[in-house]
Amino acid sequence: MSLSITDVTKRYKIRVTGAQVNALNGVTIDLPAKQTLGIVGESGCGKSTLARMIVGLEQPTTGSVTWNGEPIFDKAKNMISSKHSRIQLVFQDPYSSLNPRQKIGDSIAEVLTVHHLVEKSAVAARIDELLTEVGISPELAHRYPHQLSGGQRQRISVARALASQPDLLVLDEPVSALDVSVRAEVMNLLIDLRERLGLTYIFISHDLSMIRHISDQIAVMYLGRIVESGPWDAVLENPRHPYTKALIAAMPDHTVVDNSAYEAPLKGEVPDPASMPTGCAFHLRCPIAVPSCSVNAQHLREIESNHQIACQEVT
Amino acid sequence: MTNPLIAISGLTVSTTDDNRALVNDVSFSIALGEAVGVVGESGSGKTLTALSLLGLLPRGVHATSGSITYGGKDLLHTDGESLRSIRGNEIAMIYQDPMTALNPVMKLGAQLIEVIESHTGDTSNAGNARERVLAAFSEVGIPDPKRAYDSYPHEFSGGMRQRVMIAMALILSPQLLIADEPTTALDVTIQQQILALVMQERRKRNMSMLWITHDLGVVANLVDRVIVMYAGRIVEVGSVKDVFTNPQHPYTAGLLASLPKASDKNRTRLVSIPGIPPKPWTVSQSCAFSPRCGRADEQCRTNLPVLATNSHTEAACFHLMGENA
Numbered sequence: 001m002s003l004s005i006t007d008v009t010k011r012y013k014i015r016v017t018g019a020q021v022n023a024l025n026g027v028t029i030d031l032p033a034k035q036t037l038g039i040v041g042e043s044g045c046g047k048s049t050l051a052r053m054i055v056g057l058e059q060p061t062t063g064s065v066t067w068n069g070e071p072i073f074d075k076a077k078n079m080i081s082s083k084h085s086r087i088q089l090v091f092q093d094p095y096s097s098l099n100p101r102q103k104i105g106d107s108i109a110e111v112l113t114v115h116h117l118v119e120k121s122a123v124a125a126r127i128d129e130l131l132t133e134v135g136i137s138p139e140l141a142h143r144y145p146h147q148l149s150g151g152q153r154q155r156i157s158v159a160r161a162l163a164s165q166p167d168l169l170v171l172d173e174p175v176s177a178l179d180v181s182v183r184a185e186v187m188n189l190l191i192d193l194r195e196r197l198g199l200t201y202i203f204i205s206h207d208l209s210m211i212r213h214i215s216d217q218i219a220v221m222y223l224g225r226i227v228e229s230g231p232w233d234a235v236l237e238n239p240r241h242p243y244t245k246a247l248i249a250a251m252p253d254h255t256v257v258d259n260s261a262y263e264a265p266l267k268g269e270v271p272d273p274a275s276m277p278t279g280c281a282f283h284l285r286c287p288i289a290v291p292s293c294s295v296n297a298q299h300l301r302e303i304e305s306n307h308q309i310a311c312q313e314v315t
Numbered sequence: 316m317t318n319p320l321i322a323i324s325g326l327t328v329s330t331t332d333d334n335r336a337l338v339n340d341v342s343f344s345i346a347l348g349e350a351v352g353v354v355g356e357s358g359s360g361k362t363l364t365a366l367s368l369l370g371l372l373p374r375g376v377h378a379t380s381g382s383i384t385y386g387g388k389d390l391l392h393t394d395g396e397s398l399r400s401i402r403g404n405e406i407a408m409i410y411q412d413p414m415t416a417l418n419p420v421m422k423l424g425a426q427l428i429e430v431i432e433s434h435t436g437d438t439s440n441a442g443n444a445r446e447r448v449l450a451a452f453s454e455v456g457i458p459d460p461k462r463a464y465d466s467y468p469h470e471f472s473g474g475m476r477q478r479v480m481i482a483m484a485l486i487l488s489p490q491l492l493i494a495d496e497p498t499t500a501l502d503v504t505i506q507q508q509i510l511a512l513v514m515q516e517r518r519k520r521n522m523s524m525l526w527i528t529h530d531l532g533v534v535a536n537l538v539d540r541v542i543v544m545y546a547g548r549i550v551e552v553g554s555v556k557d558v559f560t561n562p563q564h565p566y567t568a569g570l571l572a573s574l575p576k577a578s579d580k581n582r583t584r585l586v587s588i589p590g591i592p593p594k595p596w597t598v599s600q601s602c603a604f605s606p607r608c609g610r611a612d613e614q615c616r617t618n619l620p621v622l623a624t625n626s627h628t629e630a631a632c633f634h635l636m637g638e639n640a
Contacts, residue, residue, distance in 0.1 A: 042502035149591040179356040180529055184573035184587035191584070206503060213575040213582055233580075250507040252532025255576055257556045262514055262536060265507040269472055 001033035001068050001167060003054070003200065008063035010049055010224075019274045023049040025224040026063075028300070031217065033167065036194065036201040038215030038232065040208055040247070044270055045221040047204045051172045054202060055089040067168065085115055088161035092173035094153035098145040104156050105131075105141030111163040130159040135189060151182035155189065162193070168200045175210060187213060208251045212236050220244045223273060223281040226300060230307030241309045242286050280311070288313050319344035319384075320490060320523050321368065321406075326381035326391075328363050328372065335596035337376060338363050339547040342622075345491065350517060350524040352534035352555070354570075355544035358592060361527045364544070365493050367391070368525070369406060370398045403434045407484035411496040413476035417468040424448050424464030427483055434487055451482040455512060474505035478512070485516060491523045498533065510537060531570065535559050543567045546603035547595030553628030561627040563635040566604045602632070610634040 010024040024046045031037045039047045052058040053065055056072045065072045067087060091097040099107055108127050112118050118126050128138040134155040145153055154174060161169055171190065175183040191214060193199060205211050211218060212232060219229040220243065228241040239245045246266040268285040271277055277284055283293035290313060298310040321344060328338035338360040345351050355361040366372050368383055370390060383390040386405070390398065410416045418426055427448040432438045445464070452460035455478040468476055477497060484492060494513070498506040514537065517524055526538055534541055534555065541558045543551040543566065551564040562568040572586040590607040602620050605611035612634075620631040 042504065151591070180531070180570055181356060181573055181588040182591070184585035185589075187575075187585055188587060208503075209575045209577065212577065213585070236577075246504055250503040251577075252503075252506075252530060252536060253577060254531040254535045254559060254571065254574055255578065257535050257559050262507055262511040265511045266504045267508075269474055269505065270502065 001200075003029065003031040003168060003202075004064070004066045004069075005029040005050075005054070006064050006066075008050075008053065008060045008065060010046070010053065010058060011061045014274060017274075021274045022224050022276060023273065024053075024060075026299075027221075027224070027226055029219065029226070029229075031200065031202070033200050034194075034198050035216045036203055036214055038211035038218045039202065039204045039221060040206065040211045040218065041221035042206060042247075042270055044223065044273055046224040047221055048172055050221075051089065051170045051202065051204050054168075054170050055087050057089075085117075085164035086166050087168045087170065088164060088166040089170045089172065090154075090157050090161050090174050093177045094145070094150065094157045095177070097157055098153060100145055103142050103144055104148070107156070108141075108160055108163055111160050115164055117164055126163075130162055131156075133162060133193070134159045149182070150178045151186055154178060154186050158189065158193070162197075166199070168202070170202045170204070172204045173206070174203070176205065176207065183210070190214065208236070208247060220247065223270065223276065225281065225298075225310060226308075227282065227298075227311070228307075228309045229300065230304075234304070234307045238307075240303055240307070240314050241311050242288050242314075243282050244309075246285075246287075318347065320347045320349075321345050322382075322384045323364075323368070324382050324384070326364065326367060326383065327379045328360070328367060328376055329379045329596075330376050332375065334379070335594075336379070337547055337595050338367070339595060341381070341544075341547075341549055343542055343549065343552065345523050345525060347490075348521040348523055349540065350526060350538040352526045352528065352538035352541045353544060354528060354531060354534055354541060356529055356592060358546075358595070359544040360547040360595060361544050362495055365408070365495055365525060365527050368491075368493060369402050369408060370395075371402075371408075400434070403430060403489070404487050405489055406491045406493065407487070407489040408493040408495065409477070409480045409484050409497045411499050413473070413480045414468060416480060417476065419468055421467075422464070423466055423468065423471075423479055427451065427479075427486060430483055430486060447486065448482075451486045452479070454516075455479075455482045455485070456508075457482070472505075473501055474508065477501065477509055481509070481512065481516070485520075488520065489522065491525065492517070493525045493527070495527045496529070499528070499530070506533075513537075531559075531574065543570075546592050546598055548603065548631065549622060550604065550632070551628055551630040552622065557627045561636075561638075563625050563628050563630040563637075564604075564632045565608050565610050565634070565636060567630075568636050569607075 006028055008024055008027045012021045012023060041047050053060055059073045105127050108130055109123050112123050112126055127141055131138045136155050175186050203214050215232045218232050218235040219226045222243050228235055228244045239248055266285050279294040279296050280298045283289040296312060300308040300310045302308050324342045326341040327336055329336045341364055353361045367378055378391050428444050431444050449460045452463050457463045457478055498509050528534055538555055541555050542549055545566050551567045562571055569588040588607055593603055600619055602615040605615040614633050620633050622629045622631045625635055
């Protein structure tokens with residue numbers, strides 16, 4: 001089993017201006033089952049578009065996304081293929097992804113009955129099983145989301161996602177909305193579930209410290225492209241792309257108490273995806289750019305085993 | 316501290332309806348030129364503490380006791396008019412979300428002009444005011460100040476809007492800048508730019524700063540002293556170095572231990588703090604952290620610990636972490 005994303009692009013048209021937004025520009029990912037791919041990047045880099053595409057909520061403009069060789073989006077039927085229940089998405093904010101008027105047991109029951117996952121008579125038992133799996137006492141099944149803490153709510157979102165016994169979970173900023181002291185327990189839960197159920201994860205975050213903690217592979221995205229990818233330790237301990245280096249330098253680090261830490265920030269802002277720079281999209285902010293960077297588009301190339309970057313200036 | 320710029324003493328903030336204490340007996344001071352960070356999770360009372368300093372508490376809550384001494388005045392007992400002249404002129408604030416703090420239907424230049432005119436009372440010299448605004452824009456790194464002057468907030472990115480907010484807060488050269496999570500909504504490379512800008516302006520002006528955040532990484536590299544709040548009370552205070560390297564309160568130690576460390580090659584399991592913070596008003600005669608604390612005993616459940624100096628920091632705890640934190 002594996003996830004294959006092959007040369008995927010996604011273009012949106014802005015209705016008012018007619019401008020094209022290139023949300024994804026030739027993204028290729030091969031992820032073997034039971035591995036965790038961490039995708040890191042700033043707003044507008046395309047990481048959430050990619051997440052939605054992997055679960056079939058978006059259709060690629062060109063290219064293909066397959067799980068076990070089968071396309072996730074069935075073009076002939078113009079719908080998500082029947083395989084979709086094997087792939088589930090967990091959103092950032094459990095406040096908005098759970099129905100506030102529905103008891104948490106009922107919101108899990110809904111998943112089970114809509115997809116005909118278990119016999120009617122077995123629904124209650126399965127709810128207990130799922131809640132126990134994520135470390136929530138089954139007695140809480142009759143509570144409403146507002147009666148739970150943020151961490152508990154996110155556990156419920158995970159339980160809902162697990163209801164269809166997925167192989168692959170796409171986790172889009174799953175701990176970013178949580179208080180610092182509960183992030184650790186949710187991260188630990190995700191790691192435990194991965195080991196116990198043999199899950200494959202796509203873990204999307206802007207927080208490198210969480211990406212570092214959970215990922216086997218890491219892909220760094222900038223403006224719709226992967227600019228660096230490889231094993232987690234190669235990418236974070238021996239970063240080669242100037243953007244990856246800047247991202248690591250910009251991460252606030254609580255283990256270093258040093259007042260000079262913010263002195264050399266990356267200049268400029270992320271360009272508007274509707275008017276992309278020519279050549280390498282990063283050249284306007286890049287500390288090592290040369291004139292040809294504004295002309296030559298950059299493609300991923302291997303610089304050491306499994307470690308790829310898209311930069312002509314790094315050798 | 317011999318000469319504090321502002322001293323908060325015994326500040327308690329409660330709901331007006333049912334007198335529930337949200338901030339409880341908070342005391343600290345900020346010296347001239349000093350940067351103080353307040354860290355805490357949602358509901359810890361950090362934002363209400365900051366808003367009290369400006370007399371900007373939201374409807375439904377009010378300061379029930381304590382004092383805030385600034386320039387010989389108690390800001391809690393100062394009339395609206397005098398408070399208005401301190402706010403902006405001497406104490407300024409930047410917020411988390413510049414889109415809600417800026418007027419969406421007013422050009423940015425006009426919004427800054429309004430700040431100057433309403434606080435100085437001088438409406439006669441429009442040309443001079445315009446020059447001041449353009450200079451302020453360029454000082455905070457806005458690339459084309461003249462264009463920014465005639466732009467609306469929505470035409471700017473989040474990072475640029477935050478620069479406008481900073482320009483607005485600094486234009487009257489305040490003594491104290493209060494910042495409530497101003498970089499939380501920004502991307503990390505933009506956050507780094509804003510933090511660098513704030514550091515630079517602070518040094519240049521010898522300005523005092525109160526920085527509120529939940530992000531321990533941000534304050535570690537930004538402030539001189541850190542205050543840790545939990546359930547409406549201060550549980551630990553100390554120099555940033557002491558608090559981060561020798562935390563004495565089990566809550567501070569637990570928070571630091573729960574974060575992944577970039578130096579941990581084995582990616583060991585994170586240490587989580589079980590449970591959730593209590594509502595501040597439900598705790599009065601015990602340590603609010605005791606239900607979640609591995610060190611808690613009978614004493615912690617029946618007595619309220621008070622802040623006391625130890626060999627590293629000041630902490631409110633009966634069972635300090637000691638040297639092995």
